[in-house]
Amino acid sequence: MAQHQVNKTIKEINDRIRKGKAVVVNADEMVEIVKKEGKVRAAQEVDVVTTGTFSPMCSSGLLFNIGQQPPVMKVSRMWLNNVPCHCGVAAVDAYMGCTEPSEDDPLNKVHPGRFAYGGGHVMEDLLRGKAVHLRAEAYGTDCYPRRELDKDVTLADLPNAIMLNPRNCYQNYNAAVNLTSGTVYTYMGPLKSNCSNCNYATAGQLSPLFNDPYFKTIGMGTRIFLGGGIGYVIGEGTQHVQKPKRNERGLPENPSGTLMLKGDFKQMNARYVRAQSIVGYGVSLAVGVGIPIPMLNEEMAWFTGVADSDITMPVKDYGYDYPNGIPRELARVTFEELKSGNVTINGKETPTVPLTSHIMSLEVADTLKEWIEKGDFLLTEKVDDIPSF
Structure with a gap:
């Protein structure tokens, strides 16, 4: 039997949310659904896919008023x-x-x-x-x-406290190693000498911008989970790359898209906003961000079916190359390989170390899923596009 093209609207999905009939799955679950059912059936069956990340986001801060x-x-x-x-x-x-x-x-x-x-x-x-x-x-x-x-x-x-983050949710990022003979201390964490560890970030197939690589549904005005409360995308973030090199799935191959975010700080929860002291580098902040992806059509189902094995990341030297502005790519590895605990760099088996918590990223996605299922969180139409072509 021929499968008909799927064409939903956010209004229709919100109506289903209000009635308690929306089918909501997290991005991990969607990978298996698309693999088993195909993108058309997945788009027919699922209304919203929730994504999540919990990672150091240095370009974050607090805009506040102390009153008179x-x-x-x-x-x-x-x-x-x-x-x-x-x-x-x-x-x-x-x-x-x-x-x-x-x-x-x-x-x-x-x-x-x-x-x-x-x-x-x-x-x-x-x-x-x-x-x-x-x-x-x-x-x-x-x-x-x-x-x-x-x-x-x-x-x-x-009187007022607003989380205002100029650059969050990097769409892809470097995996970091150190080829020098001594330990170096970086924003990617301590890197031991002679390529003895490989540190990486992002939440892979759970990560928001891997699930909407062309910003089809994410834009200015998108309502999101931010730090345990409700926040909004207010545009592209600083250092946003508009036309990145992409693989056959449309996924950027290097650090690329970013988001500028805001939210009422007083709504937030310290479980999802945690200070970090990165040894030898300085202070950072781990922020939980979850973005709902509406299943408007089979294209969005295909995008949200992205798996860790589809995502590749560049490995770069933070001992000499990065500080001196030499962007050499030592290797390209999949996120699945990074999560396995070891990758091979220059013929050497190297242990991998995540900076992003997969457990907390999944918790963010599942918390957002719960909010939507209860009818406490409705989706929004973006009011302006984020450049991606």
């Missing part, structure tokens, strides 16, 4: 737990990047360039209900006479 108290002030410098914040936005608005280190970090005093506490830790502390110390300075004006402010605050004390 008499006498009012126009802040020019501010610190939260001695982590500097950028104040060049408005009177009492500021932005704190997650990688900004504390100015009095004791580890930095012992080992210069190695930070144990920073912006990511302040963000996690706030989500855990802890008080952080706010210190602010101002030059004083007729309308804003206060020059100093010194007090403890909690997240509840901040």
